[in-house]
Amino acid sequence: MRPGPFATTLLRVTSGGLVWVLHFATIYGFTALACARGAAGVVPWLVTIATLAAAGACVAILFAAWKDGRAFERWLSKGLAAAALLAILFEAMPSLLVPPCG
Amino acid sequence: MSALPNPGPRPPGELEELKRIWAFPKRWRILTEYNNTFIGALYVATAFVFFLLAGVLGLVIRMQLAVPENDLVRPELYNQIFTMHGTVMMFLFAVPAVEAMGVLMLPNMLGARDLPFPRLSAYAYWAYLVGGLVFFCSIFAGLAPTGGWFMNPPLTSARYSPGLNEDMWLLGIGFIEISAIAGAVEIIVGVLRTRAPGMTLGRMPVFAWAMLTFAAMVVFAFPAVILATTLLELERAFTWPFFDATFGGDPLLWQHLFWFFGHPEVYIIFLPAAGMVSMMVPTMVRTPLVGYRLVVLALVATGFLSFGLWVHHMFTTGIPRLSLGFFAAASMAVSVPAGIQVFAWIATLSARRPRLTTPSLFVLGFLFIFVLGGLTGVMLAAVPFDFQAHDTYFVVAHLHYVLVGGMVFPLFGAIYYWIPALSRNALSERVGRWVFGLMFVGFNVAFFPMHITGLAGMPRRVHTYAAGYGWDMLNLVSTVGAFMFAAGVALFVVDFARRFRPAGGKAGNVWGAGTLEWLPSGPYSNRSIPIVDSHQPLWDDPELARNVEEGHYYLPGAPTGGREALVTAPLDGKPQYILRMPRPDWTPFVAAVFTAAFFLLLTGKFVVPAAACGVVAIGAMLAWAWALDPAPVAPVDIGGGITVPTYMSGPQSTSWWAVVVLMMVAASMYGAAVFSYLYLWTVAPRTWPDAASLPSLWYPVAAGALVVLASAAFSAAGRALKAGRRGWLMAALASAVVLLVAGVGVEIAAHHALSPRASGYAAMVHLFGAIAGFFAVVCALLTLFCIVRAASGQVDAVRRVTFDNARLFVHYTVAQTLLGLLLVHGFPRMVG
Numbered sequence: 041m042r043p044g045p046f047a048t049t050l051l052r053v054t055s056g057g058l059v060w061v062l063h064f065a066t067i068y069g070f071t072a073l074a075c076a077r078g079a080a081g082v083v084p085w086l087v088t089i090a091t092l093a094a095a096g097a098c099v100a101i102l103f104a105a106w107k108d109g110r111a112f113e114r115w116l117s118k119g120l121a122a123a124a125l126l127a128i129l130f131e132a133m134p135s136l137l138v139p140p141c142g
Numbered sequence: 143m144s145a146l147p148n149p150g151p152r153p154p155g156e157l158e159e160l161k162r163i164w165a166f167p168k169r170w171r172i173l174t175e176y177n178n179t180f181i182g183a184l185y186v187a188t189a190f191v192f193f194l195l196a197g198v199l200g201l202v203i204r205m206q207l208a209v210p211e212n213d214l215v216r217p218e219l220y221n222q223i224f225t226m227h228g229t230v231m232m233f234l235f236a237v238p239a240v241e242a243m244g245v246l247m248l249p250n251m252l253g254a255r256d257l258p259f260p261r262l263s264a265y266a267y268w269a270y271l272v273g274g275l276v277f278f279c280s281i282f283a284g285l286a287p288t289g290g291w292f293m294n295p296p297l298t299s300a301r302y303s304p305g306l307n308e309d310m311w312l313l314g315i316g317f318i319e320i321s322a323i324a325g326a327v328e329i330i331v332g333v334l335r336t337r338a339p340g341m342t343l344g345r346m347p348v349f350a351w352a353m354l355t356f357a358a359m360v361v362f363a364f365p366a367v368i369l370a371t372t373l374l375e376l377e378r379a380f381t382w383p384f385f386d387a388t389f390g391g392d393p394l395l396w397q398h399l400f401w402f403f404g405h406p407e408v409y410i411i412f413l414p415a416a417g418m419v420s421m422m423v424p425t426m427v428r429t430p431l432v433g434y435r436l437v438v439l440a441l442v443a444t445g446f447l448s449f450g451l452w453v454h455h456m457f458t459t460g461i462p463r464l465s466l467g468f469f470a471a472a473s474m475a476v477s478v479p480a481g482i483q484v485f486a487w488i489a490t491l492s493a494r495r496p497r498l499t500t501p502s503l504f505v506l507g508f509l510f511i512f513v514l515g516g517l518t519g520v521m522l523a524a525v526p527f528d529f530q531a532h533d534t535y536f537v538v539a540h541l542h543y544v545l546v547g548g549m550v551f552p553l554f555g556a557i558y559y560w561i562p563a564l565s566r567n568a569l570s571e572r573v574g575r576w577v578f579g580l581m582f583v584g585f586n587v588a589f590f591p592m593h594i595t596g597l598a599g600m601p602r603r604v605h606t607y608a609a610g611y612g613w614d615m616l617n618l619v620s621t622v623g624a625f626m627f628a629a630g631v632a633l634f635v636v637d638f639a640r641r642f643r644p645a646g647g648k649a650g651n652v653w654g655a656g657t658l659e660w661l662p663s664g665p666y667s668n669r670s671i672p673i674v675d676s677h678q679p680l681w682d683d684p685e686l687a688r689n690v691e692e693g694h695y696y697l698p699g700a701p702t703g704g705r706e707a708l709v710t711a712p713l714d715g716k717p718q719y720i721l722r723m724p725r726p727d728w729t730p731f732v733a734a735v736f737t738a739a740f741f742l743l744l745t746g747k748f749v750v751p752a753a754a755c756g757v758v759a760i761g762a763m764l765a766w767a768w769a770l771d772p773a774p775v776a777p778v779d780i781g782g783g784i785t786v787p788t789y790m791s792g793p794q795s796t797s798w799w800a801v802v803v804l805m806m807v808a809a810s811m812y813g814a815a816v817f818s819y820l821y822l823w824t825v826a827p828r829t830w831p832d833a834a835s836l837p838s839l840w841y842p843v844a845a846g847a848l849v850v851l852a853s854a855a856f857s858a859a860g861r862a863l864k865a866g867r868r869g870w871l872m873a874a875l876a877s878a879v880v881l882l883v884a885g886v887g888v889e890i891a892a893h894h895a896l897s898p899r900a901s902g903y904a905a906m907v908h909l910f911g912a913i914a915g916f917f918a919v920v921c922a923l924l925t926l927f928c929i930v931r932a933a934s935g936q937v938d939a940v941r942r943v944t945f946d947n948a949r950l951f952v953h954y955t956v957a958q959t960l961l962g963l964l965l966v967h968g969f970p971r972m973v974g
Binding site for chain 1: 334342343344435436438439442443445446447449450453461462463464465466467468469470471472474475478479711712713714793824825
């Protein structure tokens, strides 16, 4: 079934937030697992890759051409993507400062 | 301004008919009334009573701690008192209070006649009232829980807390969670589907945005705590070792699940309060809110970010250091959206000199206290500081600044602000100043010193302390402040009793506010449903109130002859159809009382009476559902040349939306279960079996095939329904039930050789079987109900909502069961 206009709008508006959820779950989950299995070395790499991917997704949302729909929903979608981008970069920063496990 | 849809004079008797249809039943039948103004007002009042009760417990705590080495309260009772103070404040006051404000105010703010599922609110309310009162009374029997409001195992496991006290919490809170979720379904569908025509998402009042975010957060946060309480109860009652480290469980799993609920919970409480503030601030200065879009963005962003904070309650539990860093950063990041709102309010307030009415005072008090609480929050987000302050009175001070400042002060302001819309008199402004003064000064005198007491090392949850640590005077001052705060609340109660008069006329728009809840209204909300084209319609169109009252807008009467609501499109608010509502009857009330009784009797291990109550509750729900999905009648004209249908099935119907929200709740709970499985594997992989000792692959293949066939049978039933073949329809539905139950039966049988008590792994495997079984039973009930409806000729190609709902839920269940099979049979093979 094709998603209705509301489902499409909902996905677009919340897409930045969903990217944030995926990024946070990934960096938290993999760090916990890597530390439990004594693989601390891979953590910084994983965090870097996940962060670049998530930041890229947010930038894509910010610049996505979204012609239909109302100005308010478009603005909200981009605003949330911008907020998510800042949160993603800020939350990944500790990996530059703190050793992963221990 | 838009042209009026019904410009001419209205026929005589139309208004009287509307009033008659929406009139409350007389005498004791009033208990069957479900209208949002009735249930909403009772709901707010009940939540307030729990605030008073838990407040008295708080005063007892303060009396005990006023002087060192006090023996006023025994330690065992003290444990019950602080546990109940926290639990009642969070579960029986804060969440219900904001939900109640939503039920009470939203329809009026959105220009709706009522919420789309008003009987669900009534059910949620009665279950909460009965269950909450009995739960509270457990303290008089010495049966109240003692493990703190977050109930950490192993302290709360059967070994260390053998009595019934902790079960009281685990089961007693169950109905509150159900009640909150029922309310969330109601609010999401209500906000998205019953707004006045023209009220696009960008014109929605901020309070509606806040409640929408609130409800979405409830949908994703509450299932985690429902799962957690289920697991702990399974461990206590049947020794399934989810949290027992000796058997490959982990007590920290509880903390993860609890705080995955518990931290969003703080924002679940705060966001609606922030929404109320955003409604009051523009009225204080008669200027539109500065940065409406930014405020909405802040609400939605907080809704997301608040799910990334839960580990900051667990900084000292030995989690990897980098993980702590992620959560510390997220905890600091979440203060940004809160800051955006604070600056938006300050900017709005600076537009003009605010009128210092009582609601304004509470808003200013909120700003002061909440900002202080937010600042100590950022301090606690720094891991090294938290290591020092953890479990001290500094945290007690912080959380009270955030929760009392962020929720109680706005709520008092909101009560003062909206009472003129509900009562003949506003509350006294003169007394109001005293109420505010006592509460504001009392609060700061009580809680500010606790920052220092905490930094001086006083731990939380101790029933007394030795003299000479430098805590004596600080504690005495806190106690004096607490009583001052209580005096303010008591004064409010007196003024409320003296002046609140809901019957008769209303004081009306005494503050000169601009939003729809200030239109003249009755139980049916507004006489006619206005067209909205701005944020403050009452400021922009001075004639609006008169035209609404004279019936010149949409739906000025009750064209189908019963209670009805206008359902509009979720994005642009275009009228779509008329939702017909049943007459008040006893079913929601009976279902609620027996649901509460079920949970409470289960607490005392009275299994047979509990089961009997459960059966009565389900019976009442079925009787309730029987009256839904009425036969379609002719479309009606609502004015402005718009004729809308009076029946809707498929993705446009509100009941479809409710089922989708319910599926999100279920998916969220399932997600928490999958997390728990993977978490235990992460910390205790030794209990995971090798591939050779797993059940044969034929079991999951057979189970999977059977449940997929169940889905196919439902699809076949859909074709039979379209073709009008009732016999085939019923046969296909019956075979779907058999196939689904058989599939789940095969999966449960696959693990017969594994005792759930053997290990954390074994308990998890059986948990997935139990979840699949529970969902299969629900699907079977829904489908059998559908078969009976079809047999009585109440399901056909047009009148098919009952069928559509069952089909959605069965398809969902099949997908979920397949995922479970993949996890339980596939994952150990993958990692083994």
